[in-house]
Amino acid sequence: MYRTALRNVLASKGRLLMTMLAVLLGTAFVAGTMVFSDSVGQAFKDSQSSSFDNISVQVHNSAAGSDAKASDNNSSALPLTDATVQRIAALPGAQSARGTVTGFAGLSDPQGNLIGERGNTQGSNWVPGADGRDSTYPMVQGTGPVNSRQIAVDQRTAEKNGFKVGDTVRLAVNGPVMQMTVTGIFTTVDPQVKAGGSLVLFDTATAQQLYLKAGQFTTIQAVAKPGTSEQQLLSEVLPVLPHSGNITAKTGVKLSADSTAAVQAATSGMRTALLAFAGIALFVGIFLISNTFTMLIAQRTRETALMRAIGASRRQITNSVLLEALFVGVFASLGGLLAGIGIGAGLKAFLGSGGNLPAGGLVIAPTTVVATLLTGVVVTVVAALLPSIRASRVPPVAAMSSNDQPATQKSLVVRNSIGAAFFGTGLAAVLYGAHLGGSSGRLPVGAGAGLILIGAFVLTPLLSRPLIALVGPLFARLYGVSGKLAKQNALRNPRRTAATASALTIGLTLISALTVIGASVTDAVTKQVTSGMKADYAVSVMLGEPVSPSALPAIKSTAGVSATSVIDSQYVKADGRDLSVSGFDADSFSRLVAPTMLDGSAGAIGQGAALVDKSTAASHHWSVGGSARFTYPNGSTGTVRIGGIYQDSGLLGPVMMSESVLSPHTTAPYYSAVLVSGTAGASPALEQALKDSTGRNPLVQVQSQQQMVKEFSSQISLLLNVMYGLLGMAVLIAVLGVVNTLAMSVFERKREIGMLRAIGLDRRGIKRMVRLESVAIALFGAVLGVAIGEFLAWAAVQLLKSSLAGLTTAFPAGQLAAYVLAAALVGLGAALWPARRASRLDILDSIKTS
Numbered sequence: 001m002y003r004t005a006l007r008n009v010l011a012s013k014g015r016l017l018m019t020m021l022a023v024l025l026g027t028a029f030v031a032g033t034m035v036f037s038d039s040v041g042q043a044f045k046d047s048q049s050s051s052f053d054n055i056s057v058q059v060h061n062s063a064a065g066s067d068a069k070a071s072d073n074n075s076s077a078l079p080l081t082d083a084t085v086q087r088i089a090a091l092p093g094a095q096s097a098r099g100t101v102t103g104f105a106g107l108s109d110p111q112g113n114l115i116g117e118r119g120n121t122q123g124s125n126w127v128p129g130a131d132g133r134d135s136t137y138p139m140v141q142g143t144g145p146v147n148s149r150q151i152a153v154d155q156r157t158a159e160k161n162g163f164k165v166g167d168t169v170r171l172a173v174n175g176p177v178m179q180m181t182v183t184g185i186f187t188t189v190d191p192q193v194k195a196g197g198s199l200v201l202f203d204t205a206t207a208q209q210l211y212l213k214a215g216q217f218t219t220i221q222a223v224a225k226p227g228t229s230e231q232q233l234l235s236e237v238l239p240v241l242p243h244s245g246n247i248t249a250k251t252g253v254k255l256s257a258d259s260t261a262a263v264q265a266a267t268s269g270m271r272t273a274l275l276a277f278a279g280i281a282l283f284v285g286i287f288l289i290s291n292t293f294t295m296l297i298a299q300r301t302r303e304t305a306l307m308r309a310i311g312a313s314r315r316q317i318t319n320s321v322l323l324e325a326l327f328v329g330v331f332a333s334l335g336g337l338l339a340g341i342g343i344g345a346g347l348k349a350f351l352g353s354g355g356n357l358p359a360g361g362l363v364i365a366p367t368t369v370v371a372t373l374l375t376g377v378v379v380t381v382v383a384a385l386l387p388s389i390r391a392s393r394v395p396p397v398a399a400m401s402s403n404d405q406p407a408t409q410k411s412l413v414v415r416n417s418i419g420a421a422f423f424g425t426g427l428a429a430v431l432y433g434a435h436l437g438g439s440s441g442r443l444p445v446g447a448g449a450g451l452i453l454i455g456a457f458v459l460t461p462l463l464s465r466p467l468i469a470l471v472g473p474l475f476a477r478l479y480g481v482s483g484k485l486a487k488q489n490a491l492r493n494p495r496r497t498a499a500t501a502s503a504l505t506i507g508l509t510l511i512s513a514l515t516v517i518g519a520s521v522t523d524a525v526t527k528q529v530t531s532g533m534k535a536d537y538a539v540s541v542m543l544g545e546p547v548s549p550s551a552l553p554a555i556k557s558t559a560g561v562s563a564t565s566v567i568d569s570q571y572v573k574a575d576g577r578d579l580s581v582s583g584f585d586a587d588s589f590s591r592l593v594a595p596t597m598l599d600g601s602a603g604a605i606g607q608g609a610a611l612v613d614k615s616t617a618a619s620h621h622w623s624v625g626g627s628a629r630f631t632y633p634n635g636s637t638g639t640v641r642i643g644g645i646y647q648d649s650g651l652l653g654p655v656m657m658s659e660s661v662l663s664p665h666t667t668a669p670y671y672s673a674v675l676v677s678g679t680a681g682a683s684p685a686l687e688q689a690l691k692d693s694t695g696r697n698p699l700v701q702v703q704s705q706q707q708m709v710k711e712f713s714s715q716i717s718l719l720l721n722v723m724y725g726l727l728g729m730a731v732l733i734a735v736l737g738v739v740n741t742l743a744m745s746v747f748e749r750k751r752e753i754g755m756l757r758a759i760g761l762d763r764r765g766i767k768r769m770v771r772l773e774s775v776a777i778a779l780f781g782a783v784l785g786v787a788i789g790e791f792l793a794w795a796a797v798q799l800l801k802s803s804l805a806g807l808t809t810a811f812p813a814g815q816l817a818a819y820v821l822a823a824a825l826v827g828l829g830a831a832l833w834p835a836r837r838a839s840r841l842d843i844l845d846s847i848k849t850s
Contacts, residue, residue: 019292019380019740022285022733023332024339027376029278031340031368036347037271038363044191044263052259053189054136055252056224057234059088063246064101064211064218078244079216087240088220093228094236098136099217101125101207104543105200107157108170108177111688112696114542115161120197122190123173125207126152137201141165142184148206152184157198170696171200173210174545177695277727280510282379284503284730284737289383291499292740293325297391304394314392321391325384326377333376340372416462423455430791434798445795453509456788460498460505465491467780475772482765485756486772489749490780500741501781503734504826508785508819509792510727515815516793518720521800523810526709532651533705535565535592535675536682539690542699547671554693555674560686562679563588568659569672573631575620581610581630582652582672583659592675595646595656600624604643608661611644613805616654632665648805682706734781735830742774742834746841753838754846763839770835771828778827782820790816 052058063077080099089097105123107115115121126144128134134144137152142165145151151171153163163169167182186201193199208214224233230251241247250258297304304317345362429448433441456463468490475483490497539555541547547566556564568583584593586606595602598614605611612622622628627639640657663669678686682704694700703711746753753766761769790811797809 019289020328020332020335022289022736023329023376023380024336025733025736026278026282026285026379027333027336027372028339028343029281030275030375031337031372032343032347033271033274033278033340034368034371035341035344035362035364037267037274038365038368039344039348039361041263041267042361042363044267052252052255054223055221055255056228056230057222057237057249057251058255059084059220059222059237059241059247059249061218061246062248064216077246078242079212080220080242080247081217082215084241085217085220088222088237091222091233091236091240093224093233095223095225097220097222098127099125099204100127100219100221101204101211101216102218103207103211104173106172106542106698107153107161107198107200108172108696108698109161112170112691112694112698112700114698115157116198120192122192122197123200123202123207123210125204126201127204137186137188139184139186142182144186145183145201145203145206147203148209149179149181150183150203151180152186152201153182154190154193154199155185155187156193158182158185170698172697172699174543174699175548177697277723277730280506280727281730281733282375284506284733286379286383287499287503287506287737289325289380290387291496291737293321293384293387294390294496294499297321297387300391301394304391305396308394309396317392317394318388321384321388322381325380325388329377329380330373332380333373336376337369337372340368415458419455419458419462421455422451423459426451426453426455430795434795437798438802439799441799445792445799449792449795452788452792453506456505456784457498457502460502460784461494463784464494464497464501464780467783468497468776471776471779475776479768479772481761482768483772485769486776489769489773490776496741497777497780500737501777501784503737504731504778504781504823505785505788507727507731507734508782508823509789510730511724512786512789512816512819513793513796514720514723515819516790516809516811517796517800518716519812519815520793520797520807520810521804522709522713522716524804524807525712527806528649528651529705529708531596532594532649533592533675534594534677535563535705536678537676537687537690537702537704538673538708539676539694540673540701540703542701545699546669547674547700549669549671551694552671552674555676555690558676558686558689558693560678560680560683560689561676563591563677565589565592565675566659566669566671567673567675568662568666569653569670570633570662570666572633572655574628579616579630579655580653581655581657581662583657583662584675586658586660588677589658591677593652593656595644595649595652598645598647600642600644602644602646604641605656605658607643608658609641609643611646611656612642613646613648613652613654615648615805617642617645630665632662634665634667636665638665650805731826735826738774738778738827738830739833741777742770742831743837746770746834746838750841750846753841754843757841757843758847766839767835770838771831774827774831774834775824776827778823778830779820782823786816786819 059080061077061080064079082099085097085099088094102122102124104121106121109115126134126137128144132143133139137144139152140155142152151169153169157163163182163185165182165185169180169182170177171180172178184201188199190197190199202210205214208216212218222233222237224230230253234249234251237249241249307317308314341362341364348362426448429444429451431448433444433446433448435441436444468487472484472487475487477483479486539547539551546569552564552566555561565585565588566583570581570583571578572581573579584605589605590603593602595611600611602611610628612620612628617623620628622642622645624642624645626642628642629637629639631637640661646652676690680686687702687704690702691700694702756766757763794809797807801807
């Protein structure tokens, strides 16, 4: 039986090629994901670890942040000072100690835009030794900064932006722009710089003034003398530190271990997500593998029956098919492993080409090899299990019958009953979860979605008949006999048609669901921005900082500005609960803000009344004409009339008041943004003028309505494009399934095709018949997938409604229709080779086929 299994593999190698390719692609995705994540993780670990090579003990002040006066907000926090550095440096086991100061530092391009991302643009201090050099930051050009008007820039940032020694650059930390002279360019092992960030160095006094206070440090790094261990030095350091909960000390080994754990945690999510998509690709491959083995076994019905007749047991038949699958799985997985290594290397090279990943070699862990081979073999064998069981049940008498062994009526009834049970249960669970909404509905919706997919897969043979029958008359009318035969061929074996279409159904279910969810979220955000704000621009500051009151006169007097209003973000107490309140300039409110009013009038804000959103009004039992009692930030209390209720809006906040009413009750204004309207609307000239009026500060953002929507939409689009790309692997495997099914179907119908050619159907008609059959199968899978995807996306939107005001399900009909059309084109393309093969069959040879 083992020799028989090997012979069958060799005899059917052409027909098994598509199956092997499906397994290869799926396992390549698994291997590529693991190689890529292991390589990136190791590169980050090496990068992080190298930054601690010259640190024996590091002392950190958690109260010293990028906020220049962070420690002022915590009376129990104690600082790290020059005295602390000197005490540590004087310890018996310490060779040296240096104090460092770190925080945000944003370099500006000529137009006033921030260079790089705000999360990885850092500043620190230059600490020269007796020789005038800082070993932590070796200079490749120039020297370190020595006064408050000088900085040094890391080599990568300097090369990327054309900075040279002697250049004047513009920089902001947490306030106005500073004109700084570049005195030096240095190299660094800082992992953030290696990962694409930037670093500028100030002299120590300037860094302390910008980020903390004179004489204070964020961290102190100590180096042990030869012969002194890190743990020994730590035991000496602890007694000389300020006794405060904000001061911690760790050895270099501990810092490296913590950094490694952080990298593993950061990359594990990416690895899990990529493996999930690899799992989807393999799941789709199961349909192709199972379908292939089912058809191969059907073609060998007489052979199998004869083997049973001469004494082969059912178990031997089953084992021979499983052994055949094992051969396929092993060789395909080996190919997948090699392809995966190439994929991992390609991903690392592509994503690292922009300098956003640290350099490092390719990591091929034993776990990757074992997991890839095991996954491919198990998936292939499991997919072949049911076909092998069916093969073992072929009775010897079948040797005297035809190859076709139709399913019994009983088996179809049982299958449809099971499918209906799964589908109905899943449908009920999804509807129940959607009704619950929020986090409480996630489990029912997720479980229900899985049951619906399983039920749909089981029911596809039943569903294929009416859906494919719909296109039958159209095909017959347009293409005559070829169209009629194509419909009949697609319906002849509904199980095979269903198994082929199911692979496309999975991919298009996920793709259409993502499309609807993305369109719904983008539509909700667009409505909030465009319907809630009339202003052409919103001026704000990064890092959560408010717009300085000193910037208001310059913004108001900018050429082309017709109206402005601050948004003063404050918190009051109402009914014992904190409530966010936004203060607007009442005189320009109607020209800049357009809330969707449900009751009352937006103009009431100019009469000293408050406007509240629907949810807040319901929560506090407020109504138009009533009043609300607030406790203001300065401790005073007052009663405010409710002048209107508007639709919830994340852009406008829960309560809006006139700034003239709100400001007397605050301790200080907090202008989260300034709204601006232009005399001629939004224009590049007005945008640049606003940047110029705010000093071309890289911390200041000037965004139009379109830019706000685009910024959010680009994040959604990027995520969707990545997911579409990953799901593309599953769709590719589905296409292979269509090709494989048609090719084997042509082989099965060799005599029939010969007869059709003999009675007058020309080669063009044969090609058209096979192509239309493929299109019908692809359309069936696409329509079913898009329908299920739309329903699941609707349920997901119900869960997200509580998180995003105004969210409703948006169905992008054009895009969804394009998916169906693309599926039809995919089906047409998949049929090119099988159709060509069918049309070239020899008529007499085909008719003689037994």
